[in-house]
Every structure is written in C-alpha cells, then in structure tokens.
Amino acid sequence: MNLFLNLMSESAEPSVIDRLLSYTGDAEKSVAQQQISDPDYWGSVGIITVTGILVVFLILAILIFFFWLMGTLFKAVDKSKKKKQEAAAAAKAQEAVQKAVEAPVVEEAAEVEDDGELIAVISAAIAAYTDDEGFTIKSVRKHEGKRARSAWSAAGITENTRPF
Amino acid sequence: MEIFANTVKGLIDGSGFMGLTWQNGLMILLSFVLFYLAIKKQYEPLLMLPIAFGMLLTNLPNAELYHSYLWDPATNPYFAPEYIEQGSNVIVEFTKHTSLDYGRVLHEGGLLDMLYLGVKLGIYPPIIFLGIGAMTDFGPLIANPKSFLLGAAAQGGIFFTFLGACLLNLTGIADFTLKEAGSIAIIGGADGPTAIYLTSKLAPQLLGPIAVAAYSYMALVPVIQPPIMKALTTEKERQVKMGQLREVSKLEKVVFPIAVTIIVSLIVPSAAPLVGVLMFGNLMKESGVCGRLVNTAQNELMNIITIFLGITVGATAVAENFLSPKTLFIIALGLIAFCVGTACGVLLGKLMYIISGKKINPLIGSAGVSAVPMAARVSQKVGAQSNPSNFLLMHAMGPNVAGVIGSAVAAGVLLSVLG
Numbered sequence: 001m002n003l004f005l006n007l008m009s010e011s012a013e014p015s016v017i018d019r020l021l022s023y024t025g026d027a028e029k030s031v032a033q034q035q036i037s038d039p040d041y042w043g044s045v046g047i048i049t050v051t052g053i054l055v056v057f058l059i060l061a062i063l064i065f066f067f068w069l070m071g072t073l074f075k076a077v078d079k080s081k082k083k084k085q086e087a088a089a090a091a092k093a094q095e096a097v098q099k100a101v102e103a104p105v106v107e108e109a110a111e112v113e114d115d116g117e118l119i120a121v122i123s124a125a126i127a128a129y130t131d132d133e134g135f136t137i138k139s140v141r142k143h144e145g146k147r148a149r150s151a152w153s154a155a156g157i158t159e160n161t162r163p164f
Numbered sequence: 165m166e167i168f169a170n171t172v173k174g175l176i177d178g179s180g181f182m183g184l185t186w187q188n189g190l191m192i193l194l195s196f197v198l199f200y201l202a203i204k205k206q207y208e209p210l211l212m213l214p215i216a217f218g219m220l221l222t223n224l225p226n227a228e229l230y231h232s233y234l235w236d237p238a239t240n241p242y243f244a245p246e247y248i249e250q251g252s253n254v255i256v257e258f259t260k261h262t263s264l265d266y267g268r269v270l271h272e273g274g275l276l277d278m279l280y281l282g283v284k285l286g287i288y289p290p291i292i293f294l295g296i297g298a299m300t301d302f303g304p305l306i307a308n309p310k311s312f313l314l315g316a317a318a319q320g321g322i323f324f325t326f327l328g329a330c331l332l333n334l335t336g337i338a339d340f341t342l343k344e345a346g347s348i349a350i351i352g353g354a355d356g357p358t359a360i361y362l363t364s365k366l367a368p369q370l371l372g373p374i375a376v377a378a379y380s381y382m383a384l385v386p387v388i389q390p391p392i393m394k395a396l397t398t399e400k401e402r403q404v405k406m407g408q409l410r411e412v413s414k415l416e417k418v419v420f421p422i423a424v425t426i427i428v429s430l431i432v433p434s435a436a437p438l439v440g441v442l443m444f445g446n447l448m449k450e451s452g453v454c455g456r457l458v459n460t461a462q463n464e465l466m467n468i469i470t471i472f473l474g475i476t477v478g479a480t481a482v483a484e485n486f487l488s489p490k491t492l493f494i495i496a497l498g499l500i501a502f503c504v505g506t507a508c509g510v511l512l513g514k515l516m517y518i519i520s521g522k523k524i525n526p527l528i529g530s531a532g533v534s535a536v537p538m539a540a541r542v543s544q545k546v547g548a549q550s551n552p553s554n555f556l557l558m559h560a561m562g563p564n565v566a567g568v569i570g571s572a573v574a575a576g577v578l579l580s581v582l583g
Contacts, residue, residue: 017581020342032339036330045330045342049323052577059431059573060316060566066423067309074416 016040017048115140183225187483191223194486195478198376207383211356211474215375218478222276230276230479234269235284235368237262280476283364283371288473289357290441295466296357296568297421297445298458300536304562306416307409310516311528311559315566317512318532319574321352321505325497326578338493343367346578348494351378352501353571354385354535358438360477362575365583372481373491377498385538386545388499389506389530393546396510397526401517402550404525406559414450421447428573434583435576439569505533509563531560534567 020038025031035041123137149157176182198216202209222230233239242265243258264284269277282288305311329345332338340348343366350362351374359378363371381388394402421443429436445461448454513529527547531539543560 017342021582030339032333032341032344035342036333036339042330045327045345048342048346048578048581049327051581052323052326052574053320055432055577056319056570056574057313057316059428060312060570062427062431063424063569064309064312066427067306067312067420070416070419070423071306071309071410074413075410078413 017044020044178226180225180227185225185483187487188223188225191481191483191486192220195219195223201380201383205383208356208379210470211375211379212383214471214474215379215478215481218276218475219372219481220478221475222479222482227274229274230280230476230482231273232480232482232485234273234277235264235280235480237264240265240268242266276476276479279472280479282469282472283360283476283480284368286361286364286437288469289361289364290437291469292357292466292473293438293442293572294445295461295463295469296536297442297447298449298461300442300446300449300565300568301561302420302446302565303412303417304409304558305565306412306420308559308562310524311562312566312570313516314509314512314529314532314563315568315570316532317529318505318509318563318567319353319570320508321501321503321533322349322571322574322578324504324508325349325352325501328500329493329497332493332497338490340490340493341367343582344370344490346582347374348497349501350374350571350575350578351381351494351498352505352533353567353574354378354382354502354505354533354539355568355571356382357473358534358571358575360473361438362579365579368480369485370490370494371477372486373494374498375477376481377495381498381502382535382538385502385533385535386542388502389539389542390546392503392506393510393527393530393542396507397514399550401514401526402547403554404517404522405551405554406523406525406528406556409558414452417450418447421450424569428569428576432573432576432580434580435573438572438575442568442572502533506530509533525554525556525559528556528560528563531564532567532570534564534571536564536568537561539567540564 020035020041023031023034023038025034029037119137119140122140123135126135126137195216198212198219201207202212202216218230221227242261242263244261246257246259248255248257266281269281326345326349329338329340329348330342333340347359347363347367347370350359353359356375356378360371360375363374367374425436425440425443428439445458448458448461509529509532510526511529512532513524513526516524516529517526525547527543528540531543533539540557540560540563544555544557547554547556
C-alpha cells in the first residue's frame, strides 16, 4: 500500500519507481540487470500493471457514465419534443376533420359517378394499360382538383419529359 | 597523373562499398523483405513501404542521412551553461543534462535526422491522430457507451505484455529495462501512432522493431483474431443478433469530443497530446463548419506526415539497434500482446453477453484492440460466418473507436509512470 501511495503521489521524496528509473548501468551490470536486482522491482512491476489496468478502466467508466447520462437526457428531450409535435399535429388534424365535416355534403354525392358505360370504358382502359385483369373498380370520382393546366403548359411538360 | 589517381582513390574510399559491413548488408536484405510484405502482400503498405525505404537508406554506409549517435544522450549529451558572477568576471559552468543536444543535431544532422525531429519531439503521431479524429465517426460509441468497457478490456494485452517482458528478464536471455518493457507492451494497443509516440519518449532505440512489429500485426489482424474469437465463444453466442443502434443527434456528436478531452486530460494529462488532438480533429468534422480544415487534416496533412513518420521510423533501424536478440523478443511479445488483448476483449464481451441477458454478441469485444476499422470488420466477418444475416459491423465500431481512446489512455499512464 505504501508503495502504491508512493507511486500515485508526487512527493518530494523520490519514489521507488523513480529510483528504479534512475539506474544508468555500469560495466558489470546493464540498466535492466540493476533494476531487476532491486528488492522493490517486482512490487513496482506488479503495481504498474495493476494501476495501469485500473486507471484505463476508471477513465473509460467515467466516460460511460457521462455519455450514458447525456444519452438519457437527450432521449428525454427528444421525447418531450416529439410529444409536443404530436400534440400540435393532432390539433391540426382535428381542425381539418372539423372543416371536412362542415363542408357541404352535396358535393361529395355529386362526385361519385354511377354511370355504367363510363365505368366500363375506364376499366377497359386500365386493363389495356396494365395488362392485368385481376382488379375491381370500387368508385369513380370526378377530379375536382385545382385548375387544370392550360394546353400550352401541358404541351410543354410533355415535350420536356418525353424521354423519360 | 598523380592527381587523377588520388582523386579516383578518394572516390573509391568514400564510396559505400568500402564502409559496407555484413550487418549493413543484412539490414538492407531485411528491408527487401519489408518491401515484399508492403508491395506484394500489402501489409499496411502506406507505412510499411516508407519504413522499409528508411531502413534501406539508413543502412547505406557513408550516405550520412541518419546518425544514431546524435539521438543517444550518452553520446550526444546536452551541457547547460550556468553563468556565475564573480566580482567583475562572469564564469560559465556547464552541467551535463540527461537530454539531447539538439543544437548538435541541427549542425551535424542529415536529411533524415532533420525529419526525425518530428518523431523525437512528439509531433508526427499527434498530427496523424488529428487526421484519424477527422475521419472517425464516434456515433456508434455514443449510441452505446457500454462499448467503452470493451475498449478498455482489450488494453489488458498491453499490461499483460509489460509483465511478460519483465518476467522474460528472469530467464536471463533478455534484458529489458522498465521503459523498454512499457514500449514493447504498447504494441498490444494495436495503434501505430500511439506505439511510436510512447516508444519515442521511453525507448527510442527500439523504435524500428516496435513500429515494424506493430504495423505487421495490425495488418495480420484478420489472421490472428478469428481463431482466438472462435475458441473463446460458442456457436450460439456468435449467432446473437444485436438490436438497431439509436440515432445520435448532432449536438451529442459535438459535445462528445469536448467532454472526452476534458475528462481524459484532467485525469491523465500525459495522454492529452494524443487524445486532445484526436478529439480536435473529430470536433472539426462533427461541427460541420470547418470543411476545408477537415479535408486537409484527413488527406494532405495526414499523407505528408505519414511519409515523414514512416521513413524516419525506418531510419532508426540501424544495424546495431536492430540486429540484436531483443528484436526477436519484441516480435514474439508483440504477438502475445495482440492475442491477449483480443482474448480480454472477447472474454469481457462474454461477461456482458451473460449480464445483458444474451443481447450482446461477444464477438464485438475483439474489436476493442483499436486497429480501426480492420478489427471491426473481423468481428462482422466472424459473426456472419455463424449467422449470415447478422450485421455486427456498426456494433463493433463502438468498441473499436473506444479502443483508440483506450490505448491512448494506456500510453498516457505508462508515460506518466515510466517517463
């Protein structure tokens, strides 16, 4: 334990490891041999090994804790943001539904055509176009979209998109 | 006529052939082996080729590109002047320091000596780390911070090897000092720049063999790791599929490098040059506002430094340093370091597999020995062999990039204790 404290503290007294590192070698013994014949050699080696592993784990454990904390915080913030967004979206949707309900019902009825001849023509066209006979037409509605394109702009679009 | 004869004689005496020893010849042949490994086998060629060429250049006699005596404090010590006033006279006394006389390096150095200053002064490895940081996506690690544990476990190879190098001294065939043992051990970090950084500070005379061993084993990761991974895991464990990683926001990615720098540098200040610069590169990338700087750090700057680093590290492999039994021990210990590191990672992965209720695939543990992204790819590959529909790559990237931070921290610890 004393050795351990010695290693960790930067005391004025030179620590065991400093002593080991201060050997310079001589004619008889190399630096390594001098170090190994020091009585504290194996203790120091053991402590360097153990503290090394522990310090690496300690630092990475601190990082884990920090980023786990950050992750949970961010998740919580994300969730509350999402909730707000969802609430806003729900409010909007409700408004839209209300508007739709308020809209005149007559129009909806008018949209649905019930012309047998027309349906036959349309289903023939689809069958010819898709080469597929396994379909049923459930309803046909008149397109009540925005103003249709003028002949000129339609021609322009055809011209520009033809190769595709 | 006599003048002509003398000139020719002078040329012959000055030519490399006269100075060529068998040691130089052997080293030149060895550089050929490394050329083969780099060009034909493509073992980390971007570094292996410059290292091999540096080795060739430095062993050409009389070429005077690199002088190993300039880099040893025993042969090139620094004498610091001290000015003592005695009445009207000033006496200058010189005290011998343990550091190098860099003035002499500048006066007498050759081309490679000049470039080697960047290694010796610890400039090149951090700049390489800057580029690595600018290329690394820490997202998988932020999404799953537990990966840090695997990155730490895989550093077990470093400390095991440190112990191993010291134990080898007992046999009497090797004699490694503590500093040398620390430098050899860092091969287990599987991170070239970190290994070079630490070795240049602790045991620069071993730089050549350590760099060659580190880069060779990094290239051999796909060969070394799979048998260990398979031996330590069961088929069932290898088949574990891991859930989708959560999405990481930009803010988190920006906070990450800043937080890691502060936390790591406060605890192990000696790791700051590596970790700090790595994180600086990453912040430049993640902030998204330094596009031009990121581009330079990832490409031109990193390439320039890789050339300088490779050729000068190769240049340190002069015959008297390289041709010793120590080199063989270093190569053996380096392999042990890699294997133990891989095993430690996989074993902790197994523990996490049990604790997590079989949700974590232990194969991602082996990626904790940095070697980005090779080790992560090995995890992916071994996992896919057991279950072809399994995609472990992103999960393995977490421990993989944690391993880079882990080995830089381990280097910092060794540097602060042994430096």
